[in-house]
Amino acid sequence: MSTELDRREVLQAAAAVGVAGAAEAAGGVKVARQAVAPAFFVSHGSPMVALDTDAYPRALRRFGEAVGAVRALVVVSAHWETRGGLLVTSSAAPPVIYDFGGFPEALYRLTYPCPGEPALAREVVSLLAAAGFPAAADAERGLDHGTWVPLRLALPAAKLPVVQVSLPRGASADEVARMGEALRPLRASGVLLMGSGSITHNLRQVVFGDKNAPAVPWAQAFDTWVAERLASQDFTGLREWTSAPNARLAHPTTEHLLPLYFVLGAALPEDRVTPVYEGFHHGTLSMRSFALRA
Numbered sequence: 001m002s003t004e005l006d007r008r009e010v011l012q013a014a015a016a017v018g019v020a021g022a023a024e025a026a027g028g029v030k031v032a033r034q035a036v037a038p039a040f041f042v043s044h045g046s047p048m049v050a051l052d053t054d055a056y057p058r059a060l061r062r063f064g065e066a067v068g069a070v071r072a073l074v075v076v077s078a079h080w081e082t083r084g085g086l087l088v089t090s091s092a093a094p095p096v097i098y099d100f101g102g103f104p105e106a107l108y109r110l111t112y113p114c115p116g117e118p119a120l121a122r123e124v125v126s127l128l129a130a131a132g133f134p135a136a137a138d139a140e141r142g143l144d145h146g147t148w149v150p151l152r153l154a155l156p157a158a159k160l161p162v163v164q165v166s167l168p169r170g171a172s173a174d175e176v177a178r179m180g181e182a183l184r185p186l187r188a189s190g191v192l193l194m195g196s197g198s199i200t201h202n203l204r205q206v207v208f209g210d211k212n213a214p215a216v217p218w219a220q221a222f223d224t225w226v227a228e229r230l231a232s233q234d235f236t237g238l239r240e241w242t243s244a245p246n247a248r249l250a251h252p253t254t255e256h257l258l259p260l261y262f263v264l265g266a267a268l269p270e271d272r273v274t275p276v277y278e279g280f281h282h283g284t285l286s287m288r289s290f291a292l293r294a
Helices: 003-016 047-051 055-065 118-130 145-154 173-189 217-231 258-265
Strands: 039-043 072-082 086-089 135-138 162-168 191-197 272-277 289-293
Touching: 039 258, 039 272, 047 145, 055 145, 055 272, 055 289, 072 086, 072 118, 072 145, 072 173, 072 258, 086 118, 118 135, 118 162, 118 173, 145 162, 145 191, 162 173, 173 191, 173 258, 191 258
Parallel strands: 039 191, 072 162, 072 191, 086 135
Antiparallel strands: 039 289, 086 162, 272 289
């Protein structure tokens, strides 16, 4: 898709919601434009990060404080996969899902009482369907920990509406990137698009007893491969992840990597990669997180 088409797509979306940025009104008077919302990839790590106060939650909080004029969020998480079509949360008050077991009781007392936005959910369904993705609203589904845990750290006030979209089970990187492309126009109306997963994710290799264990070489190598391509904004090259060192060791299954491509698919030509956090937990979990800002 050309740069000019991408710009036109965003401006058309902005005009549709009354925020026609960079345009001039009658008489040559500049019309104020709502800033384009960022896209954000977060490596969400263990649910226990919700109770932490170290560098990672502080980094997410700094991101949240500087996020700008965002009016809502649309999230794709590794922890909601569906077959036969996509589902979109449409509850006005989505509950949190404690989709984990064996953790301290304090974790199950945490909440994230953000609103939903049924109208936005309908728009998401429409945009996905127009791009060829069968999609439907789901008024019962809540927010899994891949969504509410990082949002609780980044945006603890829980004031912004959140809509979650399922991940198509067994999808390719290209397919998930097309989801991001389909929803990219929402950024022009102040909707932050977020992918929540992990740059590396192999639970059989996690050093569970030591959160601060040094990064093991295979995980470091894969993370470095990703970091180099992010730094050069080689988003096409990132789709060839199976050519990266230790690819199948870093991701025996793909669900934690695929949200990365949702974010990359939502990129605009003028976006720049802004690091949010870099580091490892438990020796093998890269917590690398970043934003795309126009």
